Amino acid sequence: MLGAASFGDWIGLLATGLFASAQFSNSAAQGAAFGGTIAVRLLPALLLGPIAGVFADRFDRRYTMVIVDLLRFLFYGSIPLVPLFGGSPALTVTWATIATFIGETITLIWIPAKEAAVPNLISKSQIEVSNQLTLVTTYGITPILAALGLSALTAGVQHSGVSLPDWAQPVQLALYMNALSRLATALVVFFGIREIGGKSAERRAAAEQSMSRQFLDGWQYIGRTPLVRGLVLGIFGAFAAGGVVIGAARTYATSLGAGEAAFYLLFGTIFLGLAVGIGLGPMIVKDLSRRRWFGMNIVLASGSVMFLGLAFHLSMALVGALLVGAGAGMAFLAGTTLLYGEVDDAVRGRVFAVVQIGVRMVLLLAITLAGLLVGLGSSRRVDLGAISVDISSTRVLLLVAGAIGIWVGIGSFRQMDDKKGVPILADLIGSVRGRPLAPPEEFVRTGLFVVFEGGEGAGKSTQVNLLADALRADHLDVVVTREPGATELGARIRGLVLDASSHEPSPRAEALLYAADRAHHVATRVRPALERGAVVISDRYVDSSLAYQGAGRTLPVQEIAWLSSWATGGLKPDLVVLLDVDPGVGLGRVSARGVGTDRLESESKAFHERVRYAFLDLAAADPKRYLVLDAARPAEELAGEVAARLSGMLAGTPAQSAPTSAFSKSASGESPLEEMAEVLDLDESPKS
Ligand SMILES: Nc1ncnc2c1ncn2[C@@H]1O[C@H](COP(=O)(O)OP(=O)(O)O)[C@@H](O)[C@H]1O
Ligand SMILES: Cc1cn([C@H]2C[C@H](O)[C@@H](COP(=O)(O)OP(=O)(O)O)O2)c(=O)[nH]c1=O
Structure with missing residues (x-):
């Protein structure tokens, strides 16, 4: 059910951007509208994100989730109605922006409430599996469905030749779907998952403190715990890599000589990679140290971003995109699972708020920034005999972003390595075969x-x-x-x-x-x-x-x-x-x-x-x-x-x-x- 809701989230993200840009005919205005609308979705996270965790810790989580979802249903549902009632393009975009802003803002309260509630419903040993499920549905399967659904919808309508009424254009339908998925979640949480409600004694005691005290405690905890700090930064890094690729995907698809379809394909492939990585990764590496796996995946994701920068054929690009997704997904899974294990129960809600909200922020920021940067640069075609490659700002951006990501990955690997001295590749191969290597026993060897x-x-x-x-x-x-x-x-x-x-x-x-x-x-x-x-x-x-x-x-x-x-x-x-x-x-x-x-x-x-x-x-x-x-x-x-x-x-x-x-x-x-x-x-x- 929560998966269906995030389907709505993602289709909403794509749809609002496209919806806004569709209101203009010239391409510069389209670009600005697309980027601007998406940027708006990120602002509230900057402003409100940090206190959302406190909010989720203080109040009854069931009611919090239900109220937020009902509000989101109303705001998202209102967006496609504006042009129907004769709103001008400018008014439509303005309202889409405001409604998106409000919806996104209150989502920040919903996410930590959900995150904090889930561990209470499962046992510790199931955390990785549960994370797998949540992540696959949130970031893996649903965005693919969103992209596929939207492009199928568009293509279907174009091919059938029928002219649909204004209120039933594909993008409008997508927006209604987004809104309805919120209503459905509200109903399910209220009637179906009552155990989320209520408060433990500790939480009641903690709520006696001032909100600002709780807020500061959360940040101080992250700041003084190196592992948590490293994990949080690493997770953000992995998502930045993915975001850069998504943001650059439009111009990138053009540089490959492929069109609109390739954009959706790349977008979908990254999320397919996420799903594959999160779903199959743990099965493949088995008992490999999750701390090592985390760093390895950041390097994998970033290396693949660099590979994308060099790919000159769509098939290469798709392989790269798949690996970017897989690396980012596995890093995220390893990171969140480690966080569950390493973060003290009392501050878990706030730490997860920072992670969840930070991830969305980083993702959107990277998408938007990348979109802006590639828009600025120009491209030059270089002929290398048989093949010719576009040396564009997009590719330079991918190379730089990938290089930075690799640097972050190696850094976090070094910091978190719990098997120093064990060769990395041998450890990985051993783990895949079911026998991770043990670190050599430490002793001073002089003979x-x-x-x-x-x-x-x-x-x-x-x-x-x-x-x-x-x-x-x-x-x-x-x-x-x-x-x-x-x-x-x-x-x-x-x-x-x-x-x-x-x-x-x-x-x-x-x-x-x-x-x-x-x-x-x-x-x-x-x-x-x-x-x-x-x-x-x-x-x-x-x-x-x-x-x-x-x-x-x-x-x-x-x-x-x-x-x-x-x-x-x-x-x-x-x-x-x-x-x-x-x-x-x-x-x-x-x-x-x-x-x-x-x-x-x-x-x-x-x-x-x-x-x-x-x-x-x-x-x-x-x-x-x-x-x-x-x-x-x-x-x-x-x-x-x-x-x-x-x-x-x-x-x-x-x-x-x-x-x-x-x-x-x-x-x-x-x-x-x-x-x-x-x-x-x-x-x-x-x-x-
Ligand atoms: N290089 C050599 N050439 C010929 N005979 C050898 C050589 N080295 C050892 N031997 C003889 O071979 C036999 C086996 O040697 P040994 O050192 O006990 O082998 P191992 O410990 O490998 O079983 C011994 O009788 C030894 O004297
Ligand atoms: C150390 C070791 C020896 N062996 C075998 C090889 C030899 O046939 C036997 C004993 O080796 P060794 O002490 O060399 O016997 P000898 O002095 O009679 O040559 O043990 C293994 O099969 N696996 C092992 O790990």
Whole structure:
């Protein structure tokens, strides 16, 4: 029902503007009448908006809504009557302006009353859904219906060729519809939603205060709460972007070489985008942080406004308009839902008055200003071979408005980000897949985390020990560890998962057991060591799970990645040394060792092939973090390469300040570590 009323609102907005401009024949006067009438709708918000929230908090909301709607019915209904009773064009426009002004003014009291009433009718967990419904009907579906209805009405009448009586012209009909929708709302609220009426004890107590005190309290609350302040500004920004597009749509449609129909199409498409964004957005991003989503959407909406500025074909423009709408709608939804959650109950009515009224004001202001600005500028046609583009003030306006919007969006994202350090795109993709990323656990990390990965018998243990000995000989604080089984708990898990005699765990259970071992290992050994500045060398880490459980067992690799990231709190190694070897060679080395095979070693050749290529893929995806070595080469040579890579990384870590010995050239020249010692020679490094 409230949706039907806002249908009336929007059709009224369009219709009054068009109605006023239709009273004149020359195009300058038409433009002025259109802009002027719309500007009038915005004035009352400036004057009255701020106290409307107080009003809605003080008086019985049911009666407030009903009285306002009856008045709006009378005023809006009177507009089309003036010319019927012989009013001159000037008188008609004057009355349309005055009646619109009054109607718009009292609407300011209606909106906060409704907004404040709705939360009392629903439970907290349904707030986002309820906001979705309200917003889709207010800003999404109904304006589309309004624009479509109006253009269909106009087109239908033109095509049918019948001449309608004066009182039944399409625009007149639209105005009657607007008025009648108000009457209907009044009746429904009065007879149908009685629970809106009455006042809580708190509200009665608050009403004892003076109105001005209540008013000031509301503004002070917004001013001193950074999140609320940021949200309010961000919401306004998103709507300004949408407004600029609507305001510029007329000239913009012309610059695309498309006519009147394209204007309605663009207008409708923006609101279709709003509906789609508000309706489907939460379903798509699922549990993504709403604070992050808010900023992202402002950037999306603004970026799309810029895209519109560059679009040279109507189809591109429609895509842009759809995205502008979707971004603005999702920002508005995230913003209002956050506001419901973050705003203290006592001031909610006033905060929402500011938001609701501010949004209309910003929207209308942006529409009007954009309309005026594009009217002022001229346009020049530029030929680019196959295509020619209008470089017009409209496009410049869109580009500038979009750029400002992006700046606002990034600003509000930074201010409100509740997952600092989590990459944005990965977080978004993870959320869409149903697994938002957790922020990395905070800790001061001064050490260096080196991991050796590779298949069975690749020589990991050998290299781990060579590196550790070399670093220790240099008096570095070194912690050698491995997965699975480095902790007491881990040893028991290792037994469960690898014992050839124990029952084989199912693939998911196996993945969870490795993750459990890793979580405990990272929390109790790796992090503490890194915090104190040690070099931690681990035989296997996350990549083993991705390769063995993901590629080997063919569980979805993304899920394993998410599980590992959760288990480790997001801890990533500084360097992964991948010892790449043909599985045949590696397994041959293992059996030559003659200690019998564990459960995984006895897997098929195909399994080990998959594991090998999974490791190589991971390395290829992040070459900076990886050192890939051919593990068939002699162990000493490999150790030298590892040392070369580490020498650069060690410079600057606290571990480096230890005195040198094995790493200096003077150390034993016969040592198999000679090569490594040379590369790591700290005497030659710039810092020592
Ligand atoms: N580069 C190498 N070339 C030849 N044999 C090697 C090399 N590195 C290690 N080995 C031998 O291969 C076997 C497996 O090595 P190990 O370090 O235990 O591998 P992993 O820890 O990867 O299973 C051991 O007997 C080891 O002496
Ligand atoms: C860490 C980890 C190991 N594994 C497997 C790989 C190995 O086959 C096994 C134990 O690795 P490892 O300790 O290297 O065994 P070994 O010293 O006998 O070579 O566990 C996984 O499947 N997923 C994991 O996450």
